[in-house]
Amino acid sequence: MGRAPCCEKVGLKRGPWSFEEDQILIKFIQLNGHSNWRALPKKAGLLRCGKSCRLRWTNYLRPDIKRGDFTHEEEETIINLHQLLGNRWATIAARLPGRTDNEIKNVWHTHLKKRVNQNETPRDQTKPNQNDDNHFHDQPLCSLEIKSDGEENVDCCSKNNDDNDKNVRLVELAFIDDFLKNLLSEEEFFENEWNLEKDCIMIKDINQSPKKVEIPLCGEEISSCSSSENTDDIMDFWRNVFMRDGELQEINII
Template sequence: MGRAPCCEKMGMKRGPWTPEEDQILINYIHLYGHSNWRALPKHAGLLRCGKSCRLRWINYLRPDIKRGNFTPQEEQTIINLHEVLGNRWSAIAAKLPGRTDNEIKNVWHTHLKKRLNKNQNNGGDAKDINGSNDTTHEDKEPVMVYTTSPQQFSNSTTTLDISDNNNKDDTMSHEDISALVDESFWSEVVSVDNSSNNEKKIEGWEGLLERNSKRHSYNNSKLYNDDMEFWFDLFTSCRRIEAFSDIPEF
């Protein structure tokens, strides 16, 4: 298997993307899609390698990217899935619509891992599936495993387990979780927008570019509240699902 020749360093720009570059990339993908990342920058007139373009698109410019703080539910989902999947960030990301593998990886290393280690030092004894002890459930928070896209919920195909970690009889075993992460899991991929929906989705790009030009300028607390509202709406609208009757209040 031949190794891909690294993109020519000569003449290739590196470092942070400018709003102008973002706009060029967005416009190009909007018009022509991204069937060939390697050829894309040349055709689009960008002095970036294809890899860089792809990363920029996937991690930041995609219209379906969800920005802002992770909700406690999302964090718990990451923790649970990490127990099953390990550092397979893309697989975890596939279960968190709008979140990228890079983002999840960052959150894990900056927040969740430390929190879990701290909890463990306070007496936690959970192990991950490999027997190592760098991951554990939060002691007090409910344990949840979601398939999180609203579409999935609306299709009533949701597999959901909600239990209280203090009651071990109700807690999902590794086998249960593994069963949850079956073949259908791997086939579920967050769609990337080569579709005709582009025009609709592209509406938010202008604001995104503005945001990019002033890093961290978005209002995290507002986004956080929106997320909480999303989950609240989701839960309240799914009361028909029997399992939801035991959901603790947040």
């Protein structure tokens, strides 16, 4: 017996959404939020399954969705991040406010993939796994050392950075997005300004100006961190990020 369907499909409408359905969904979410997608269609009076409602909202109806053609900068960002991250559309989308993973996935398959294939040089083709979506995982870009006394040291992107600083920078940015999203709400993440400093991320909270929060990038000494996160939390977070994303290639017990 197969897995039970995500929702009772009998009697539910499928296919393209009508204008009226869109309006019902928008109004309901504006009034009540979307804490429970499964229950939402029933409460809102929509003959759709919760998943369909969530998809419609996140990919089309959300007020912060940016419509229209991708800019050249956005396309370059997608190409660069895809080269590093593979088909992790949600992570790539996090670097492009207003763009959805679905949209990025579509633009990749319809435009960018062809362009990248056409622009490939013989030198690129000599690199191993160049065309493999997951080749990023073949490269140990980060390491975590756990010393015998319990002290840990996350060496962020310490490898492969002599020959490609740009790529390393992009990897850092991808990690930082995850990092900040873990700390901030979605609104804070997109509204607040943040900069990558030499040893830390500086976040300028626009709602509590001129407060700044410093978050160390690596396992270096934390001297001026005003965040509520303590060292252990930060180290745990980075370890979890690396473990989860598969980037952690080494755990050295010294």
